[in-house]
Amino acid sequence: MIKYVKEFTKEMHRISESTIHRLSLYYRTLVGLQRERHITVSSRELAKRNKFTPAQVRKDLSFFGSFGTRGLGYPVSELKDKIASILGLNKTWNVALVGVGNVGSALVSYKEFSRQGFIIKKVFDNDQRKIGKNHKGILVSDVRYLARELKEDKIEIVIIAVPASEAQKVVAEVVSAGVHTILNFAPTNLKVPGNVVLRTVNMAMELEHLSFALTKRGRIKEL
Amino acid sequence: MIKYVKEFTKEMHRISESTIHRLSLYYRTLVGLQRERHITVSSRELAKRNKFTPAQVRKDLSFFGSFGTRGLGYPVSELKDKIASILGLNKTWNVALVGVGNVGSALVSYKEFSRQGFIIKKVFDNDQRKIGKNHKGILVSDVRYLARELKEDKIEIVIIAVPASEAQKVVAEVVSAGVHTILNFAPTNLKVPGNVVLRTVNMAMELEHLSFALTKRGRIKEL
Numbered sequence: 001m002i003k004y005v006k007e008f009t010k011e012m013h014r015i016s017e018s019t020i021h022r023l024s025l026y027y028r029t030l031v032g033l034q035r036e037r038h039i040t041v042s043s044r045e046l047a048k049r050n051k052f053t054p055a056q057v058r059k060d061l062s063f064f065g066s067f068g069t070r071g072l073g074y075p076v077s078e079l080k081d082k083i084a085s086i087l088g089l090n091k092t093w094n095v096a097l098v099g100v101g102n103v104g105s106a107l108v109s110y111k112e113f114s115r116q117g118f119i120i121k122k123v124f125d126n127d128q129r130k131i132g133k134n135h136k137g138i139l140v141s142d143v144r145y146l147a148r149e150l151k152e153d154k155i156e157i158v159i160i161a162v163p164a165s166e167a168q169k170v171v172a173e174v175v176s177a178g179v180h181t182i183l184n185f186a187p188t189n190l191k192v193p194g195n196v197v198l199r200t201v202n203m204a205m206e207l208e209h210l211s212f213a214l215t216k217r218g219r220i221k222e223l
Numbered sequence: 224m225i226k227y228v229k230e231f232t233k234e235m236h237r238i239s240e241s242t243i244h245r246l247s248l249y250y251r252t253l254v255g256l257q258r259e260r261h262i263t264v265s266s267r268e269l270a271k272r273n274k275f276t277p278a279q280v281r282k283d284l285s286f287f288g289s290f291g292t293r294g295l296g297y298p299v300s301e302l303k304d305k306i307a308s309i310l311g312l313n314k315t316w317n318v319a320l321v322g323v324g325n326v327g328s329a330l331v332s333y334k335e336f337s338r339q340g341f342i343i344k345k346v347f348d349n350d351q352r353k354i355g356k357n358h359k360g361i362l363v364s365d366v367r368y369l370a371r372e373l374k375e376d377k378i379e380i381v382i383i384a385v386p387a388s389e390a391q392k393v394v395a396e397v398v399s400a401g402v403h404t405i406l407n408f409a410p411t412n413l414k415v416p417g418n419v420v421l422r423t424v425n426m427a428m429e430l431e432h433l434s435f436a437l438t439k440r441g442r443i444k445e446l
Contacts (some may be wrong), residue, residue, distance in 0.1 A: 049412070181436055
């Protein structure tokens with residue numbers, strides 16, 4: 001087992017951002033397959049349900065060693081558990097949210113988080129009218145004590161949902177508290193030290209994929 | 224000019240999802256550079272600000288022909304405008320939002336959308352208590368008339384923010400109205416015809432990148 005973990009950890013370095021994204025999608029497909037009472041699944045079926053090529057699926061799953069069986073495919077439940085263990089979905093994580101404005105407020109009640117083990121333990125804001133009040137079942141703390149409280153509550157992941165102009169300051173506090181994994185919803189480029197993992201979700205950027213597609217279509221029609 | 228457009232449209236087919244994502248990031252960097260009064264920018268600087276390699280930046284920008292000057296770099300304003308034109312950010316788009324729950328409500332007031340030209344013209348819901356009422360300056364329409372109103376209002380992009388169980392039904396209506404670009408916030412895999420461009424934003428999946436990073440670190444420490 002130790003040998004397996006060691007080898008696996010070596011492999012984990014080679015897993016790219018886009019592989020992680022695809023693993024998240026496979027995980028969701030496998031949950032669905034289990035619900036539909038499938039015992040095994042072929043790389044073809046996994047590919048089809050996610051619009052990837054079977055070769056891509058086989059390559060991604062090769063990280064787990066050769067445990068798919070030719071002709072039979074992969075055992076659904078086992079593969080689901082392996083992916084969950086890699087993505088850290090087989091445990092719960094202590095999450096704090098900074099900023100209870102429109103976006104922050106929606107995130108507090110986003111059920112998918114707790115369903116996947118991401119438990120929002122603390123929320124922070126700088127608005128005196130919100131501090132000390134109950135917000136959807138969670139007491140709003142004063143952002144002035146952010147670093148101290150992140151440590152006390154053993155927070156592992158921080159979600160930033162403050163205005164763009166405030167976000168870099170929050171990052172500094174979060175990093176000083178020793179939290180090195182940040183999900184940012186502020187529409188701005190944040191600077192973080194090399195040992196910090198930062199993901200930024202910019203919802204306008206998602207729409208730009210669509211306006212690109214529309215622009216492309218428009219151009220093709222013009223020809 | 225026509226020749227340029229034709230060649231360019233040919234090129235657009237080769238632009239991948241991840242290239243579009245990087246173009247969105249370059250665009251934001253260029254807006255920042257312009258604000259800082261830079262006239263030109265090197266591929267090295269563009270790379271550094273986005274944590275890409277200079278080779279990646281040069282490859283991405285090669286789509287626009289050879290207009291960077293060796294030693295001087297790219298003209299900031301011109302490059303920004305070219306990227307805006309490709310991403311469709313040099314015009315406005317008519318957007319409709321379906322579902323004014325927690326997430327939908329946050330999206331209505333997400334200022335970055337209108338700043339980039341995505342104008343939410345209509346919002347729909349199935350809750351009788353919301354229909355006919357003003358929601359943050361927009362009248363909430365009855366989702367029963369979705370297809371008809373999407374056509375009447377010449378909606379080009381639909382954002383879906385309904386519960387997972389309702390989302391596929393909404394897709395059918397949207398597609399029947401001839402809208403072929405959808406941004407989905409419902410945490411579910413949606414099926415769409417081949418000519419529809421669908422992007423799904425799953426905020427829990429973003430967190431999984433972070434729990435993966437934490438899991439990896441934990442494993443490495445154990446060794």
